[in-house]
Amino acid sequence: MSRIVVVTSGKGGVGKTTTSAAFATGLAMRGYKTAVIDFDVGLRNLDLIMGCERRVVYDFVNVINGEASLKQALIRDKHTENLHVLPASQTRDKDALTQEGVGRVMDGLRDDGFDFIVCDSPAGIERGAHMAMYFADDAVVVTNPEVSSVRDSDRILGLLQSKTQKAEQGGNVREHLLITRYSPTRVASGEMLGMEDILEILAVPLIGVVPESQSVLQASNSGTPVILDKTSDAGQAYDDFVRRFLGETVPHRFLEVEKKGFLKRLFG
Amino acid sequence: MSADVVEIKGEMTLVSVLQLASPDVAKVRQGLQQKRDSVPQLFVNSPLVVDCSSLGDACQRLDFQALREAIVDLGFIPVGIRNIPDACQEQAVLAGWAMLRPVRQSAIPRTGRPAVQEPVTAGKSIEVIERPVRSGQQVYFPDGDIVVLQHTSAGSEILAGGSVHVYGSLRGRVLAGIHGDTSARIFCQKLEAELVAIAGNYRLLDEIETDLKGQPAMVWLEGEKLRIAPMF
Numbered sequence: 469m470s471r472i473v474v475v476t477s478g479k480g481g482v483g484k485t486t487t488s489a490a491f492a493t494g495l496a497m498r499g500y501k502t503a504v505i506d507f508d509v510g511l512r513n514l515d516l517i518m519g520c521e522r523r524v525v526y527d528f529v530n531v532i533n534g535e536a537s538l539k540q541a542l543i544r545d546k547h548t549e550n551l552h553v554l555p556a557s558q559t560r561d562k563d564a565l566t567q568e569g570v571g572r573v574m575d576g577l578r579d580d581g582f583d584f585i586v587c588d589s590p591a592g593i594e595r596g597a598h599m600a601m602y603f604a605d606d607a608v609v610v611t612n613p614e615v616s617s618v619r620d621s622d623r624i625l626g627l628l629q630s631k632t633q634k635a636e637q638g639g640n641v642r643e644h645l646l647i648t649r650y651s652p653t654r655v656a657s658g659e660m661l662g663m664e665d666i667l668e669i670l671a672v673p674l675i676g677v678v679p680e681s682q683s684v685l686q687a688s689n690s691g692t693p694v695i696l697d698k699t700s701d702a703g704q705a706y707d708d709f710v711r712r713f714l715g716e717t718v719p720h721r722f723l724e725v726e727k728k729g730f731l732k733r734l735f736g
Numbered sequence: 737m738s739a740d741v742v743e744i745k746g747e748m749t750l751v752s753v754l755q756l757a758s759p760d761v762a763k764v765r766q767g768l769q770q771k772r773d774s775v776p777q778l779f780v781n782s783p784l785v786v787d788c789s790s791l792g793d794a795c796q797r798l799d800f801q802a803l804r805e806a807i808v809d810l811g812f813i814p815v816g817i818r819n820i821p822d823a824c825q826e827q828a829v830l831a832g833w834a835m836l837r838p839v840r841q842s843a844i845p846r847t848g849r850p851a852v853q854e855p856v857t858a859g860k861s862i863e864v865i866e867r868p869v870r871s872g873q874q875v876y877f878p879d880g881d882i883v884v885l886q887h888t889s890a891g892s893e894i895l896a897g898g899s900v901h902v903y904g905s906l907r908g909r910v911l912a913g914i915h916g917d918t919s920a921r922i923f924c925q926k927l928e929a930e931l932v933a934i935a936g937n938y939r940l941l942d943e944i945e946t947d948l949k950g951q952p953a954m955v956w957l958e959g960e961k962l963r964i965a966p967m968f
């Protein structure tokens with residue numbers, strides 16, 4: 469039985485695609501057959517972060533329209549076994565995604581024995597975001613430590629409660645809060661909301677905190693999901709997140725301002 | 737000229753209703769400004785409901801965002817909008833409008849409204865909400881009390897014919913006694929509301945003494961005056 473997980477946020481640019489790539493890679497690394505789907509029709513991005521943009525032949529919309537089979541459109545990830553990418557279309561408009569069509573793709577992936585289907589949602593609360601969340605069993609709500617992002621996540625949580633198949637059937641989508649681009653220094657100086665404030669406002673179980681990190685940009689420039697960078701703080705935080713998602717108890721890290729050593733303080 | 741573009745009338749709820757007669761926001765603004773300036777004390781920070789029933793298909797040409805901005809600009813509080821055609825609902829929601837139930841039993845179906853938790857009203861006198869009421873959500877229960885077991889978020893709205901109880905932080909707007917029941921009350925575990933109103937008498941949180949913020953509190957009506965006091 470496949471588990472469908474939407475990565476969503478409301479606000480744009482908070483790290484959904486970065487998270488989807490890391491998450492899907494982390495699941496596949498642990499042996500789960502995983503598909504990651506880019507729902508951002510018109511603005512495809514996931515293939516770049518995954519480093520497979522040059523191997524895109526068919527896309528999600530082609531499959532929905534019956535112009536290609538799932539098998540033809542799924543791209544086998546070059547870094548990680550068990551991982552497959554379904555890229556978004558760059559040219560189509562957002563109406564190309566229909567609920568019925570998305571449903572057929574989900575059924576197809578289920579029949580192919582995928583354990584996890586990760587849906588990278590576009591920003592906003594419009595059609596694309598609805599399509600990405602509609603079939604979800606779980607939602608990873610990505611939030612940055614700032615008021616506007618938290619407010620948008622709150623709206624998304626409201627939509628998850630009402631605009632999903634689970635909700636329509638009287639159930640609940642499982643909610644997980646992932647705080648990204650967390651900067652303990654800026655939290656300490658009061659520039660950003662702290663983790664406790666965010667939890668107090670949203671009241672959703674916390675599944676991870678990913679620090680603001682240079683390594684994310686480096687990873688996306690080289691088309692390698694940051695979770696594969698085992699030495700980076702963001703990569704480790706994403707790895708912790710995947711383990712928690714799979715049921716392990718892992719303490720949270722990267723929440724405190726790093727104490728600089730004497731030499732570091734002297735020379736920056 | 738602009739005098740007949742808008743018409744404001746008081747309703748049972750004592751929330752003013754702006755009856756739109758034109759989709760031209762500039763005209764609406766002008767008319768609304770005239771009304772306001774005629775009795776400024778009456779309308780300052782006044783909650784306003786927009787009714788589009790006389791617009792019909794002209795609603796398609798209405799710039800919901802601009803309308804909202806104009807209303808805020810003139811010092812009103814846009815509580816919600818109602819009687820708009822299906823086709824326009826998404827636009828209105830995206831512009832931040834709360835959808836209110838049409839007064840007349842017009843044929844506007846409830847689908848396409850923002851995430852509204854639909855109460856089942858058959859003979860019930862109390863509506864219990866077990867989950868947080870999130871930003872953009874509205875709970876509307878004209879037949880009695882609303883009990884929220886968790887928090888309500890900033891940007892959410894609770895409208896009850898009777899009293900409202902919130903067993904968590906109250907951060908959104910709450911309107912109790914919306915049909916004029918002056919005995920309705922609001923109770924909450926942590927008062928952080930944006931707006932509280934009973935039978936149309938409202939207050940914004942900014943005006944509320946700060947020592948009540950974050951405290952368990954009760955709101956009730958004494959004559960025309962809204963009273964707020966700590967509960968314990």
Ligand SMILES: Nc1ncnc2c1ncn2[C@@H]1O[C@H](COP(=O)(O)OP(=O)(O)OP(=O)(O)O)[C@@H](O)[C@H]1O
Pocket residue numbers: 477479480481482483484485486487508513589590591648649650678679680681682684685688702
């Ligand atoms: N932990 C982090 N540290 C530093 N930069 C980050 C971090 N996470 C994401 N970013 C950067 O933020 C930007 C947006 O990231 P990403 O594309 O993943 O967001 P998104 O939510 O998918 O955006 P969109 O809403 O446009 O789809 C990118 O430039 C990315 O490198």
Ligand SMILES: [Mg+2]
Pocket residue numbers: 484485486508513588589590
């Ligand atoms: Mg993205």
